[in-house]
Amino acid sequence: MERFSNISMAVVRRLPKYHRYLRELLNNGIGRVSSQELSRITGFTASQIRQDLNCFGGFGQQGYGYNVEELYQELGNILGLNRTYKTIIIGAGNVGRAIANYTFFEESGFKLYGMFDNSPKKIGDIVKGHKVLPIEQVENFIKENGIEIGILCTPKEGTQKIAETLVNCNITAIWNFAPVDLKLEGNVIIENVHLSESLFTISFLLKEREDMKK
Amino acid sequence: MERFSNISMAVVRRLPKYHRYLRELLNNGIGRVSSQELSRITGFTASQIRQDLNCFGGFGQQGYGYNVEELYQELGNILGLNRTYKTIIIGAGNVGRAIANYTFFEESGFKLYGMFDNSPKKIGDIVKGHKVLPIEQVENFIKENGIEIGILCTPKEGTQKIAETLVNCNITAIWNFAPVDLKLEGNVIIENVHLSESLFTISFLLKEREDMKK
Numbered sequence: 001m002e003r004f005s006n007i008s009m010a011v012v013r014r015l016p017k018y019h020r021y022l023r024e025l026l027n028n029g030i031g032r033v034s035s036q037e038l039s040r041i042t043g044f045t046a047s048q049i050r051q052d053l054n055c056f057g058g059f060g061q062q063g064y065g066y067n068v069e070e071l072y073q074e075l076g077n078i079l080g081l082n083r084t085y086k087t088i089i090i091g092a093g094n095v096g097r098a099i100a101n102y103t104f105f106e107e108s109g110f111k112l113y114g115m116f117d118n119s120p121k122k123i124g125d126i127v128k129g130h131k132v133l134p135i136e137q138v139e140n141f142i143k144e145n146g147i148e149i150g151i152l153c154t155p156k157e158g159t160q161k162i163a164e165t166l167v168n169c170n171i172t173a174i175w176n177f178a179p180v181d182l183k184l185e186g187n188v189i190i191e192n193v194h195l196s197e198s199l200f201t202i203s204f205l206l207k208e209r210e211d212m213k214k
Numbered sequence: 215m216e217r218f219s220n221i222s223m224a225v226v227r228r229l230p231k232y233h234r235y236l237r238e239l240l241n242n243g244i245g246r247v248s249s250q251e252l253s254r255i256t257g258f259t260a261s262q263i264r265q266d267l268n269c270f271g272g273f274g275q276q277g278y279g280y281n282v283e284e285l286y287q288e289l290g291n292i293l294g295l296n297r298t299y300k301t302i303i304i305g306a307g308n309v310g311r312a313i314a315n316y317t318f319f320e321e322s323g324f325k326l327y328g329m330f331d332n333s334p335k336k337i338g339d340i341v342k343g344h345k346v347l348p349i350e351q352v353e354n355f356i357k358e359n360g361i362e363i364g365i366l367c368t369p370k371e372g373t374q375k376i377a378e379t380l381v382n383c384n385i386t387a388i389w390n391f392a393p394v395d396l397k398l399e400g401n402v403i404i405e406n407v408h409l410s411e412s413l414f415t416i417s418f419l420l421k422e423r424e425d426m427k428k
Contacts, residue, residue: 005422009415016414020393043395079414080421098312104393104410109417149416172423173416179234179318181257189419191412196318198407200230200293201223202363202387203323205403207294208219209386 011052015079017042018049022072034065084109086146090162091153092117092125092132095177099151100128113145118158135162142169151175225266229293231256232263236286248279298323300360304376305367306331306339306346309391313365314342327359332372349376356383365389 021042025033035046042049053059053071056078060066076082089096092115099105100112115127118135125132133141141147150166152159152174159178166174166188173189176182179196235256239247249260256263267273267285270292274280290296303310306329313319314326329341332349339346347355355361364380366373366388373392380388380402387403390396393410 005426007422012415012418013411015418016408016411017395019414020410078418078421080417080424081414085417085420094312094315098308101308102409105413108410108413110413148420173420175413175416181231187423189416189423191416191419193407193409193412194230195313195316195407196234196322197227197230198405199319199322199324199389200233200295201226202389202403202405203294203299204226204229204292205405206299206362206387207292208221209401209403210294212219 007055011055014044014048014052015075018052019072019075019079019081022068022075025068026072030068032065033068033071035060037065081109084111085148086111086113087149087151088112088114088116088138088141088147089151089153090116090135090138090166091155091178092119092122092127093153096151096153097127099153099177100130110149113147114141116141138162139165139169142166142171147171149173149175151177153177156180221269225269228258228262228266229289232266233286233289233293233295236282236289239282240286244282246279247282247285249274251279295323298325299363300325300327301363301365302326302328302330302352302355302361303365303367304330304349304352304380305369305392306333306336306341307367307369310365310367311341313367313391314344324363327361328355330355352376353379353383356380356385361385363387363389365391367391370394 018038021038035049038049039046050060059071059074087110089100089112096115100115106112112128112130115130115132116135116138117123117132122132123134148171150171152163154162156179159180160182163174163182163184167184167186171188173191174182176190176192177195179194181192182190184190232252235252249263252263253260264274273285273288301324303314303326310329314329320326326342326344329344329346330349330352331337331346336346337348362385364385366377368376370393373394374396377388377396377398381398381400385402387405388396390404390406391409393408395406396404398404
C-alpha cells in the first residue's frame with residue numbers, strides 16, 4: 001500500500017484514541033484541556049501528544065492548552081469522519097453479523113449497503129435489514145453502488161481470491177477479519193483485525209508469567 | 215502490567231504470525247524452510263526472523279534452515295498453546311456471541327465456561343450451549359471454576375467496574391473488546407481489541423488519499 005503523506009502509522013493509530021478521549025471530555029462539559037491533562041488520561045507523554053498534534057498544524061496555545069470542542073472537530077476531520085463511507089460485508093457468519101449490528105459502525109458514518117455469502121444456508125437471511133446476497137453478485141453490486149470499503153469476515157480459505165475480486169472492482173479499502181495476510185496489487189488500503197494473534201498474545205503472556213514463577 | 219521477561223512486545227506480536235505460516239507449510243507437507251523462504255512468505259526480513267527466533271534459543275541450523283514441524287511445535291509451546299485456558303464472556307450481545315461461536319477460539323485451547331449479561335432480555339438465552347447468567351453471579355462463578363481469562367464484550371459504560379470485579383476475583387487476563395482503556399491495579403494482563411480505532415485508521419487513510427489527489 002502506497003502512503004500519501006509522511007505521517008507515521010504509529011501517529012495515525014494514536015489519533016482515534018485522542019478523538020475518543022476528547023469526546024469524553026466534551027460529554028463531561030469540559031471546555032479546555034492541557035497536554036499534561038491529556039497525558040494523565042491517555043497515558044501518552046505530554047510531549048508525545050504535542051508532537052503528534054503538531055503533525056497536523058498546531059492546535060493548542062501556550063499557557064491555554066487545547067479547546068476541547070475545536071480539537072475534537074479537527075481530529076474528526078483529520079480522521080475522515082466528516083463524511084459517510086459505503087461498505088459491504090462479505091461473510092454472513094457470526095463475525096459478519098456482529099459488525100453489521102455494531103452500532104458504533106453506522107454512528108461513525110460507515111453505511112452498510114449489502115451483505116454477501118456463498119453458503120445457501122445464509123443467502124436470503126436478513127441481517128440488519130439487508131438480505132444476504134450470493135457472492136456471485138458482488139462485482140455488479142460494488143460497481144452499481146460505488147462501494148468503497150469491503151469488510152471480509154470470511155474463513156481463511158477463499159479470502160485471498162475474494163479480496164482480488166474486490167480490488168478488480170476498484171474498491172479502495174479492505175477491513176480484513178480473516179486470518180490471512182492479503183497479498184494485493186495496487187493501492188488498496190488493508191486494515192487487519194487478526195483476533196487469533198491477539199488471543200495468542202494473551203496465552204504467551206500467561207505462559208511467560210507461569211514460567212517465571214517456576 | 216508487569217512483564218516477566220525482556221522479550222519485546224513487538225517480537226511477541228510477530229510470533230503468532232510465524233506460527234500461522236508454519237501451520238500452513240505443515241499442511242502443505244513441507245518439512246523444512248529457510249529464513250529466506252520464511253521472509254518471502256511472511257514479509258519480514260530474514261534477519262528479523264532469525265533474530266526473533268533467537269530470543270528463545272536457536273532453532274535453525276546454518277545451511278539447513280528450520281525443521282517446520284519442530285519449529286511449529288516449539289512456537290506453540292512458547293505461545294502457551296500446549297494447555298487449555300478457562301474463559302468467560304461478559305456481554306452476550308453480537309460481539310460476545312461472535313467470540314463464543316468463533317471456532318478458532320476453542321480449537322486453540324480457550325475453553326468457554328460461561329456467559330454473563332446484565333440485561334433481562336439476554337439472561338437465560340443459550341449461547342454456544344451456555345445459559346447466559348446474570349452478572350451478579352460472576353464473582354462466585356470465577357472462584358468456583360478457577361476462571362483465568364475474562365472476555366469483555368460490554369458497552370463502554372460499566373466496563374471499568376466489571377474489570378475491577380474480575381481483578382478482585384484474581385482473574386489473570388482480560389481480553390477487552392469494549393472501547394475503553396482499562397485502568398487496573400495489580401498484574402492482570404490486558405489485551406485490547408479496539409475495533410473503532412481500527413476502523414478510524416481506514417477512514418484516515420482514505421481521507422489522506424483524497425486530500426493528496428486535490
